[in-house]
Amino acid sequence: MFNSAFKCRVCDNNLSITIDFGLMPIANNLLEQNYEVVKSEYKFHMQTAVCNKCGCFQIVKVPDKNLMFNNTYTYFASQSKSMTHHFQILGDSIMKNFVKDESDYVLDLGSNDGIFLKNFVDNEIDHLGVDASENVVNNSKSKGINAICGFFNKNLCESIIKSKGKAKVIISTNTMHHIEKCHEVLEGMDLLLKDDGMIIIEDPYLPDMLKLGSFEQIYAEHNFIWCCSSYKTLFEKYSFFLNDVEHFSIHGGSMRYYFSRNKERSKSVDKYLALEKNIKVADDLTYENFKIKSEEVCNKLKNFLKEEKSKGKRICGYGATAKSSTLLNFAKIDGSLIECIYDSTPAKIGKITPGTHIPIKDASKFRFENFDYTILFAWNLKNEITAKEKKNGARTTWVEYVPEIKLTNAN
Numbered sequence: 001m002f003n004s005a006f007k008c009r010v011c012d013n014n015l016s017i018t019i020d021f022g023l024m025p026i027a028n029n030l031l032e033q034n035y036e037v038v039k040s041e042y043k044f045h046m047q048t049a050v051c052n053k054c055g056c057f058q059i060v061k062v063p064d065k066n067l068m069f070n071n072t073y074t075y076f077a078s079q080s081k082s083m084t085h086h087f088q089i090l091g092d093s094i095m096k097n098f099v100k101d102e103s104d105y106v107l108d109l110g111s112n113d114g115i116f117l118k119n120f121v122d123n124e125i126d127h128l129g130v131d132a133s134e135n136v137v138n139n140s141k142s143k144g145i146n147a148i149c150g151f152f153n154k155n156l157c158e159s160i161i162k163s164k165g166k167a168k169v170i171i172s173t174n175t176m177h178h179i180e181k182c183h184e185v186l187e188g189m190d191l192l193l194k195d196d197g198m199i200i201i202e203d204p205y206l207p208d209m210l211k212l213g214s215f216e217q218i219y220a221e222h223n224f225i226w227c228c229s230s231y232k233t234l235f236e237k238y239s240f241f242l243n244d245v246e247h248f249s250i251h252g253g254s255m256r257y258y259f260s261r262n263k264e265r266s267k268s269v270d271k272y273l274a275l276e277k278n279i280k281v282a283d284d285l286t287y288e289n290f291k292i293k294s295e296e297v298c299n300k301l302k303n304f305l306k307e308e309k310s311k312g313k314r315i316c317g318y319g320a321t322a323k324s325s326t327l328l329n330f331a332k333i334d335g336s337l338i339e340c341i342y343d344s345t346p347a348k349i350g351k352i353t354p355g356t357h358i359p360i361k362d363a364s365k366f367r368f369e370n371f372d373y374t375i376l377f378a379w380n381l382k383n384e385i386t387a388k389e390k391k392n393g394a395r396t397t398w399v400e401y402v403p404e405i406k407l408t409n410a411n
């Protein structure tokens with residue numbers, strides 16, 4: 001459906017809607033079990049499009065950022081040991097390769113609970129975290145991290161330069177895809193980065209999402225799913241060039257991008273740009289097929305749950321993730337099929353899932369319940385979770401659903 005009212009946020013090209021998810025809640029907005037709260041739950045019309053010019057995949061109209069990033073943000077990145085390890089390796093590499101001078105400091109955009117900057121505190125290296133959610137900033141400060149609460153833009157960067165000077169490295173992991181006004185971020189980076197500085201970005205990679213059919217990556221907080229071609233277009237508008245990329249399997253497939261004022265380009269960049277062209281990342285038809293794949297994932301899971309439930313089986317979920325919010329709401333799977341979802345984040349326990357209102361329980365109690373089936377919503381942390389619960393002696397059958405239903409006995 002062509003709708004010229006929507007423009008690409010990167011290059012201003014006209015967009016046409018490719019997937020309409022209908023009304024969706026805000027994925028990280030878990031609710032108190034309270035009638036009034038549930039009755040007034042906020043929802044928005046989630047429609048996505050890809051830019052046929054630059055390959056930027058985006059939600060065309062996102063909710064106000066203050067509704068998504070505030071004092072009740074429930075994602076604390078350090079909950080995951082494997083992610084903590086992943087960022088420790090990156091921190092070591094930055095300290096070794098980029099931080100050379102006394103005046104060099106590292107700025108982390110979307111510093112969350114300090115999962116990345118903790119490495120710099122431990123090594124007494126100057127740093128600054130910026131995050132829009134006050135509760136996660138306060139959590140990071142309690143670990144000794146130097147962090148401020150605010151939205152990253154030109155004004156904020158001007159005040160940082162006044163107090164601290166320019167940054168040697170600006171890093172942003174799993175954050176850029178949260179920010180609707182991507183040009184404001186680039187305007188800030190353009191001011192804040194030292195001439196010989198480096199920008200390192202990491203987030204979910206669009207071709208991986210397409211390959212897996214993992215449409216769950218799309219929710220209000222994930223305004224964009226980026227790839228090399230769309231990032232390259234955005235950064236080149238500010239004379240930053242894509243020098244290198246590294247691919248990781250975390251979060252169902254992530255890409256790390258390195259940008260600087262230098263025009264040098266690695267073979268990896270060429271390889272992934274060619275791959276994106278090959279799979280037609282900027283074509284509407286690619287997303288028509290992706291939509292069919294996504295609906296298949298939903299239908300297969302829902303039919304499986306219905307069938308097992310009719311046999312009297314007890315079913316729960318593991319990981320009240322933002323991803324699961326898209327799946328549950330799009331597939332219309334609620335408390336009639338899933339009794340509860342276990343999670344280890346204190347801020348989530350005792351609440352209910354957005355839109356589908358499934359109770360969230362303390363993961364430390366999971367081992368005592370022996371559910372027949374447990375849907376692994378946090379499938380990106382599969383090894384970590386299944387090993388932990390095996391050690392705990394939990395008895396269940398794990399259910400994975402992307403790209404196909406896969407059952408694994410917990411013991």
Ligand SMILES: [Zn+2]
Nearest residue numbers: 008011051054
């Ligand atoms: Zn575009």
